[in-house]
Amino acid sequence: MAPTAVRALYYSATGNTRKLTVAAAESASASLGVPMSVVDFTSPSIREGIVAFSSDEVAVIGFPTYRSKLPLHICDDLASKVRGDSTPAIVIVSYGNRSYADSVAQLVSVLKRNGFVPVAAAAYPSRHAYSDLVGAGRPDADDLRDAEGFAGEACRIITAGISGRTLEVPGDPDAPLYVPLGEDGKPVSFLHARPKVDTELCNRCGRCADLCPLGSIDRKDPEVTHGDCFKCQACIRGCPSGARFFDDPQFVSHVRQLESLYTERKEIEHFL
Numbered sequence: 001m002a003p004t005a006v007r008a009l010y011y012s013a014t015g016n017t018r019k020l021t022v023a024a025a026e027s028a029s030a031s032l033g034v035p036m037s038v039v040d041f042t043s044p045s046i047r048e049g050i051v052a053f054s055s056d057e058v059a060v061i062g063f064p065t066y067r068s069k070l071p072l073h074i075c076d077d078l079a080s081k082v083r084g085d086s087t088p089a090i091v092i093v094s095y096g097n098r099s100y101a102d103s104v105a106q107l108v109s110v111l112k113r114n115g116f117v118p119v120a121a122a123a124y125p126s127r128h129a130y131s132d133l134v135g136a137g138r139p140d141a142d143d144l145r146d147a148e149g150f151a152g153e154a155c156r157i158i159t160a161g162i163s164g165r166t167l168e169v170p171g172d173p174d175a176p177l178y179v180p181l182g183e184d185g186k187p188v189s190f191l192h193a194r195p196k197v198d199t200e201l202c203n204r205c206g207r208c209a210d211l212c213p214l215g216s217i218d219r220k221d222p223e224v225t226h227g228d229c230f231k232c233q234a235c236i237r238g239c240p241s242g243a244r245f246f247d248d249p250q251f252v253s254h255v256r257q258l259e260s261l262y263t264e265r266k267e268i269e270h271f272l
């Protein structure tokens, strides 16, 4: 059956995955000559409902790498709420220029279990959420052009027919989470760290509460967080007055470790 629509679905706390996924979806839509729509799975309210794809859609699914895998709670929501019906899927993963390790394998595995047929996958080195020096400036114009070309190629595969297709990707969907290292190469933990607020700069606009993918920031008092924090940096990068920051010593030590080891430009990888 010829596809009649393209639907992109992404989780993107700081925008890298969104740019790549939308570029790929726009290209897929143009190459198939069908309309395109977008589901922003970053938003907690969107993740409350079921998202069902039909057999005549093409899904373009984008996720970032967190600790070598997919973001924990969001992956649970993906597994329990996003369903395909033998829907062909183009898989996009962004990572912060260190390693995508097991995230592509985990995303392909969850999608297969949920009724999708992953047709092609790609891993894009991107600016690390923790530092502008790691993966600096990426995804850049070349990366976005690559995502367009990659999606076009995936659409040619879909049009030729995907019955019996199995996509091989590297990584282990069941591998444990990566443990971050500090400057001295020893493991660090900043699970309980929370973003702080410079009260002189904060004008209580509530933008941070709107941006938090876990809905954890108190709208009336941004100094208060309820529940979990991914350290995703959405509140920090999205604060219009630059009032939010992390000063947890182990977090800072991990950022320095990334900046000392992972600034070299990495190549995009395609799996078709």
Ligand SMILES: Cc1cc2nc3c(=O)[nH]c(=O)nc-3n(C[C@H](O)[C@H](O)[C@H](O)COP(=O)(O)O)c2cc1C
Pocket: 011, 012, 013, 014, 015, 016, 017, 018, 064, 065, 066, 067, 068, 069, 094, 095, 096, 097, 098, 099, 100, 126, 127, 128, 129, 130, 178, 230, 231, 232, 233
């Ligand atoms: C909690 C957390 C863990 C991360 N773990 C990794 C990792 O294991 N490897 C890596 O290369 N980048 C890692 N990153 C960087 C992100 O994968 C990268 O910045 C990604 O492009 C963010 O996507 P977004 O801008 O769509 O939110 C991590 C970022 C966060 C916030």
